Amino acid sequence: MGQTLLDKVWDAHTVRELPNGQTQLFIGLHLVHEVTSPQAFQMLAERGLSVRYPDLTFATVDHIIPTDESTRPYVDGMAEQMFVAIEQNVEQTGIPFFDRSTGRQGIVHVIGPELGLTQPGMTIACGDSHTSTHGAFGAIAFGIGTSQVRDVLATQTISVAKPQCRRITVNGKLADGVFAKDVILAIIGRLGVQGGVGFAYEYAGDVFDAMSMDERMTVCNMSIEGGARVGYVNPDATAFDYLQGREYSPKGEEFDSARQWWTDVASDGDAAYDDEVKIEGESIAPMVTWGVNPGQVVGVDDLIPSPEDVEGLDRRSIQDALDHMKLAPGAPIAGTPIDVAFVGSCTNSRISDLREAARVAEGGRVPAHVKALVVPGSQQVKTEAEAEGLDDIFRAAGFEWRDAGCSMCLAMNPDKLVNDQVCASSSNRNFKGRQGSPLGRTLLMSPAMVAAAAVAGEVTDVRAMAAG
């Protein structure tokens, strides 16, 4: 019987089985940002411990960083305090730090892959649940809490139970206007927001084979929204081509050697899985969430569900979601008016996302009552987009063009919804209050669908715009 990639990577990184029954797992790459790390460095200092392998941790700033202001000290005193903390911590420990002055700052899950730090067969950890993103390369990547950030800094290991493995196969072909975001939303809609607890998701089949690395990252990113802490795609030529020539990728003969190791780490053809799910690519429509978690999602041509459709606490969940969203059961989701449009986040802020959004926005005009903003995932993405003239397209269509950061995905900086505004968002979470206003309402969708909604002023089927 063969092994899955999960099995192989797990074995290669196992330090030992701990007395508590979990695995002590070595972490090959540790990524750190300003928000979930200061307490970890503090805990380390309190115990008199040092950073064991400073060359295996890389830091950047993304969560709290303003996207419309670059002069220090920041107007926001708490942001400034957080910046000073991470600057001191990396200075004292010797951890490489990609701040704005390096031209390589950005959302941690955008810059890891972009710099070639993220590679197949690695274990990766970061104090952020969307660390699953890096699984796009065939890495096993975990979101961890702050105490575990401390553990990685001190020992380069974490205590963790090995997950089971569920293979999710999507065969066939996606229709025009259907994107990676729609695929993962459809998967979460089918398996639920808790369906993946205890599992790693292996994404397999024609649809993932055909995806670019940017698209695979979008899918793996939202594994955690389906409850799966880890999600991955087996590494292939698409991944190897992406890695070729990146700053931290192996070079020359070393690259050839690495390519062999990366190829071998992929799941064997006769590997056993704990569970299998199959979905037809043709069945997936552009998806839009109607509720307060990413599993509350329908196709853009579907109707908003009714509490009457289900029983018990699920009925209460739907009613509660509809009350918050102020949406009517049984109504079409298409045509829902929006106030804000946000293209960005670790899910959908890469160059291909911006290209798709720009293609839809081009020639359109965002209505005056809609606030639309585009926040590139990294300084490099921003530079690349500007070289292609995407910023001009967005500005001409009435979008704001910002600096790199997490921005309105979680609204830790000044980019926030106000009152009960409705936001068409390319981010990953439609939780109550997520975008900075307790009453705010988030509709998750692909970047192309966000651009379509921005221009139309309401939720609209991007397939119709493309055809029209």
Add this chain to the structure above:
Amino acid sequence: MSDDGRITHVAGTGVPVRGNDIDTDRIIPARYLREITFETLGPHAFEDDRKQLNGKHPFDDARFEGASVLVVNRNFGSGSSREHAPQALMRGGIKAIVGESFAEIFFGNCTTIGIPCLTLPATQIESLQSLIEEAPETALEIDVGSGTITAGQATYQAELPASVREAFVSGEWDALSSLLESDDAISAVHDRLPYITGWPAR
């Protein structure tokens, strides 16, 4: 907790917070992640939900004041990995959580800071929540080793994965000390990974 860190029993009154999929953004809104310390989080647990319920949230209900055991429904703690969520609950006095199920990262974060999360089937969660709502003064006692929850005259048999149960009972729920013991074994794994030590020439 005993002096040696062993957590074998949790005793106190309970507070039910009903609803499925209560995510960590709701437990502690992101604006409280702007602090560089966990120390001040306690009063802000469930802040936005509480505001909207105008004093009717269980965390604002005087009958549940001083509760140590939080009783929740399905997939509690979903979403963000922010340890601020269990830290806020702990600093607000919560010592154990009983629920139908928990999100994975939240569960791990709770374990690491010494909050046992035990599971019961949905019908028994409903029963326990109703019992606490009807008689908030009911003394709850959780035997972490056996998973037995005593609530006045009622008893419930809750579950906790064996490894996690062992970690609490032995006092090793914070894994760092165990992790630090494997010094040579850590070096051995480090030294055998080609992406760290260098790719062999072909």
